[in-house]
Amino acid sequence: MTVLIIGGSGFLGAELIRQTSAAGHKTAATYATRPGDACQTVWYHLDLRDAERLDSVMAEVSPRLVINASSGKAGWAVTAQGSVRLAMAAARYGSHLVHVSSDAVFSGARVHYDESCLPDPVTPYGAAKAAAETGLLAVYPEAVVARTSLIIGDGRSVHEHAVHELAAGVRDGVLFTDDIRCPVHVADLAAALLELASSNASGIHHLAGRDALSRHELGILIARRDGLDASRLPKGLRAQSTLPGALDVRLDSQATQRKLSTTLRGAR
Template identity: 55%
Template sequence: MIGGSGFLGREVVRQAAAAGHHVTATAHSKPGGRRLDIRDRAAVARLVGEIEPEVIVNAAYQQADWVTTAEGAMHVAAAAALARARLVHVSSDAIFSGAAGSYDETAVPDPITPYGAAKAAAEVAVRGSVPEAAIVRTSLIVGKGGSPTETFVRELATGTRSGALFTDDIRCPVHVGDLAAAILELTAEPGVHHVAGSDATSRHELGVLIARRAGLDGKALPTALRAASGLPGAVAVRLDCRATRSRLTTRLRGAREFLAT
């Protein structure tokens, strides 16, 4: 598990271990696994050669670092190809501009941010090295209280942090447990997969749901418009997951369900 110390990585490791798999997790700056810098191609190759994994799941990224997100994914893919390991690469809805109403698995990436461009480049590198890899595109990951989104909402609601939640920024939030289970199901399913929640919600509506579950006042959350903020990024990206859902036994719940009090 590359990126095993992250919010998603920890859940993938937990579920895989619970299912009886032997799991090696890596981490870069956080505790929780074997130290690995995926920017170092030789280090990645050495570790994969030592472990000889059957499956590699790569959930590592740094939003502001092209080398980690794009080139690091290339290094992992090259090592997976050499070891003949199955590869699951976790990608993002950030590869889309939001110009379309929704995006299915056949949609061509059209990123408008450096992070989105890095994730799109990573997909190309992965497919080039491991054509049979599973590429899992997802959206905002929440669900157990420890995600950056949930932490931000709690701090906003309690007045310990300034900021606002956009009412026009639409995504399809997914529960981390659902996403991890789907990733483990898709280890033997090559191709592009969209794994996101069934509800399209604004960041503000998502924040209200998170605050209510935590017993906080959702009305205290400040609002704003992304379109008026000047910040880069798509306004609305809806992932169409119907094709992937038809192949999964894991049910991808919507935020209105998994965040219900």
């Protein structure tokens, strides 16, 4: 099977390349600014705003499966419109599509969210992600939308790097005690995405870890694992900061977990 990973140079994308290659699949990956380090894949430059380039990559790769692990951040043209453009291309070429979404589509007002909950984003990024979900499922109902949470793993994530820098005193900032998420290990997430891709799944699925933790609690776990002084980690309240966004968002992944052999481990 030929797999095309959109956003292969990112943290999750790199793990998807590793796992698809290990499974013996022919793998291609795209990047927006520079290719990743993986040598098991063929790299293609792609800006999801460029419909002509997207069509060219799809025609050359002819993937059986497309996984959209790109971020695009709050950029509407990439995150929202680009994702719908990708869904239209996948449908046209007969490729199964798995789209990675985020818990940022929720406001935190109800805290616990399963797959039946409707998005109510409070940030531009969350709004773009929510629009992508709605748009791509409208044009390609057979696609999978997989919402996830904070992605960690093996010291390579942004959050783990931040904890090390804060503990060393080389970074300003705090770890919030009121910002709650359900972190998931990158290897578990990638395996679950590939398992969903190999099934007849479609629609909304949640892929998050079982433990609800504040960013400070997660930082303490990382510090203890890596032999750092957890007492050096500064803490604060997001509610008292100027950062926008939800405080407590806990993805309920039980329904999706029952369909999977991959275990979505909690951060603990």
